[in-house]
Amino acid sequence: MPAEAMGQYSGPGSCSATSCHGSIRPRGDSRILQTEYSTWVVKDKHSRAYLALTGEVGERMARILKLNTKAEESPKCLVCHSLSVPAEKRARTFELSEGVSCENCHGPAGGWLGGHTTRGWTHEQSVAAGMVDLRDLTHRTDKCLTCHLGTPDQFVDHEMIAGGHPDLYFELDSFQAAMPLHWKVPRESEAGKPAEDAAMLGMRQWGTGQAEQLRAELERVSWRAKGKVWPEYSELDCFACHHALGPAAQSWRQEHGYSARRAGDPPWQASRYIVFLHLAEAVDPAAAQDLAAKVAKVQAEMNKLNPDPSAVVAAAGAAAPVAQQFGAKLQTMSYDPAMAKRVMLAITGDAEKISYSGERCGEQAAMALDSLYIAYSKEAKAGDAADVRAAINVLFQQLENPSYYEPGAFSHQMEKVGSLIR
Numbered sequence: 031m032p033a034e035a036m037g038q039y040s041g042p043g044s045c046s047a048t049s050c051h052g053s054i055r056p057r058g059d060s061r062i063l064q065t066e067y068s069t070w071v072v073k074d075k076h077s078r079a080y081l082a083l084t085g086e087v088g089e090r091m092a093r094i095l096k097l098n099t100k101a102e103e104s105p106k107c108l109v110c111h112s113l114s115v116p117a118e119k120r121a122r123t124f125e126l127s128e129g130v131s132c133e134n135c136h137g138p139a140g141g142w143l144g145g146h147t148t149r150g151w152t153h154e155q156s157v158a159a160g161m162v163d164l165r166d167l168t169h170r171t172d173k174c175l176t177c178h179l180g181t182p183d184q185f186v187d188h189e190m191i192a193g194g195h196p197d198l199y200f201e202l203d204s205f206q207a208a209m210p211l212h213w214k215v216p217r218e219s220e221a222g223k224p225a226e227d228a229a230m231l232g233m234r235q236w237g238t239g240q241a242e243q244l245r246a247e248l249e250r251v252s253w254r255a256k257g258k259v260w261p262e263y264s265e266l267d268c269f270a271c272h273h274a275l276g277p278a279a280q281s282w283r284q285e286h287g288y289s290a291r292r293a294g295d296p297p298w299q300a301s302r303y304i305v306f307l308h309l310a311e312a313v314d315p316a317a318a319q320d321l322a323a324k325v326a327k328v329q330a331e332m333n334k335l336n337p338d339p340s341a342v343v344a345a346a347g348a349a350a351p352v353a354q355q356f357g358a359k360l361q362t363m364s365y366d367p368a369m370a371k372r373v374m375l376a377i378t379g380d381a382e383k384i385s386y387s388g389e390r391c392g393e394q395a396a397m398a399l400d401s402l403y404i405a406y407s408k409e410a411k412a413g414d415a416a417d418v419r420a421a422i423n424v425l426f427q428q429l430e431n432p433s434y435y436e437p438g439a440f441s442h443q444m445e446k447v448g449s450l451i452r
């Protein structure tokens with residue numbers, strides 16, 4: 031392998047041969063399905079990510095944001111919607127219009143493209159040659175979050191959202207299922223572990239993804255606090271500002287009161303920790319209390335009308351390492367159905383607080399219960415699985431019109447899920 035190839039991008043066409051990753055049907059004899067390209071090009075929205083820029087909403091955003099170019103020519107958009115790398119990092123020609131492709135996630139193939147097709151070549155050799163270690167759930171989540179949460183170099187802020195961009199939210203296990211997967215689950219190397227690990231993989235993915243997402247969010251709120259626009263509205267609870275107003279007597283917000291903030295101030299969005307803290311509590315109560323106390327400090331500052339940036343940076347900086355330690359533990363510990371059940375009951379037992387903390391919190395609870403129940407029911411063969419599934423689906427239906435989100439009804443439905451699981 032020529033040393034200068036390392037770090038060079040080849041484009042998805044380099045992986046598409048039928049004998050490589052472009053097979054139509056999975057190869058039974060291989061750890062690798064070999065249909066990855068076909069799955070991506072046909073079913074995966076990432077292959078159409080560039081097209082999103084050329085549509086009506088994308089073009090209008092370009093005008094609103096005064097990009098001075100079309101959206102599909104603007105680096106501000108291309109960073110997340112295509113394999114946008116400088117000319118000197120391209121080993122072959124490929125088109126931006128191919129969208130988010132293999133190397134956006136797996137890393138530049140120059141160093142391993144040739145080698146990885148040879149017999150006896152290992153994953154570790156590929157990683158040493160520049161492949162991203164996506165087997166590691168923390169690295170994997172981090173890679174997804176570069177686009178699905180943002181970094182200082184590629185971000186979606188409230189200005190872009192008000193211009194038409196969807197708000198970014200994420201949950202590893204649910205998003206992978208929607209992607210959809212182009213790899214074998216569990217992978218063979220995981221089969222060496224105790225049997226429950228394979229069935230409980232969804233819980234491991236949910237938990238590790240949540241810890242990493244909280245860490246990344248604490249980092250994001252820090253770099254935003256140091257940025258030019260502050261406060262940055264997309265860090266806050268969207269529906270604190272964007273709700274449908276009606277008569278005072280019918281307002282659930284007024285009835286419920288405004289905990290930990292002055293009436294009328296928009297609070298920090300709690301969705302990235304309020305559900306996760308229940309898993310943390312189940313895994314390590316002492317560390318969970320420490321994390322909750324540290325996150326509460328970030329919250330107390332962010333819930334002010336005009337949060338002090340340096341106080342936010344200090345509080346988030348103290349909380350992030352605790353989230354990171356949880357991530358490391360959650361990635362490697364073992365899980366069983368009893369634990370999944372305990373965490374589901376802890377979440378549904380906190381239905382009221384979670385529901386009244388906002389639509390985005392309800393959304394995380396729905397995705398958590400969905401992931402956990404899939405993992406749990408594979409193993410535990412619950413008799414009333416169809417009823418539980420139907421009850422979880424109602425949660426998702428209640429989230430469909432976020433400005434009209436009804437926390438009372440949502441909380442009631444979460445409790446119903448809890449009573450069915452119990």
Ligand code: HEC
Binds near residue numbers: 198
């Ligand atoms: C931080 C990465 C990031 C940046 C920068 C970014 N996007 Fe996106 N964009 C996303 C993600 C992720 C989604 C999918 C969100 C989801 O569905 O959860 C998306 C979705 C969209 C959609 C909706 C697509 C659909 O299928 O409904 C449009 C339109 C869009 N982006 C346009 C733009 C434009 C125009 C720009 C530049 C001004 C831009 N994006 C910059 C990450 C980004």
Ligand code: HEC
Binds near residue numbers: 130
């Ligand atoms: C949005 C991110 C993303 C994109 C785009 C993507 N992949 Fe993946 N891919 C993953 C993740 C995550 C895994 C799971 C990692 C694992 O378990 O090894 C994976 C697994 C794989 C595996 C199995 C690896 C193993 O060791 O079991 C292959 C092969 C693969 N991808 C090839 C491709 C090809 C070829 C493309 C482009 C046509 C592609 N991927 C596009 C994220 C992506």
Ligand code: HEC
Binds near residue numbers: 082
């Ligand atoms: C290079 C940026 C990038 C990376 C990395 C990335 N995504 Fe995406 N993702 C996007 C964009 C952009 C879209 C929007 C595509 C569209 O709708 O046209 C998207 C869309 C999606 C969707 C569809 C969402 C919807 O509303 O239908 C899922 C699911 C998803 N991504 C999962 C993942 C997962 C899981 C990972 C990590 C393994 C990942 N993505 C990594 C940029 C990225």
Ligand code: HEC
Binds near residue numbers: 263
């Ligand atoms: C602190 C209050 C506040 C918060 C929090 C906030 N916004 Fe906004 N948002 C506004 C204001 C003010 C406007 C401009 C409204 C106008 O021009 O009438 C706006 C505009 C918008 C628009 C364009 C309005 C339209 O009708 O299309 C969208 C979409 C939007 N915000 C989404 C979000 C999302 C999603 C979040 C959370 C990630 C969020 N906002 C958080 C105050 C807020």
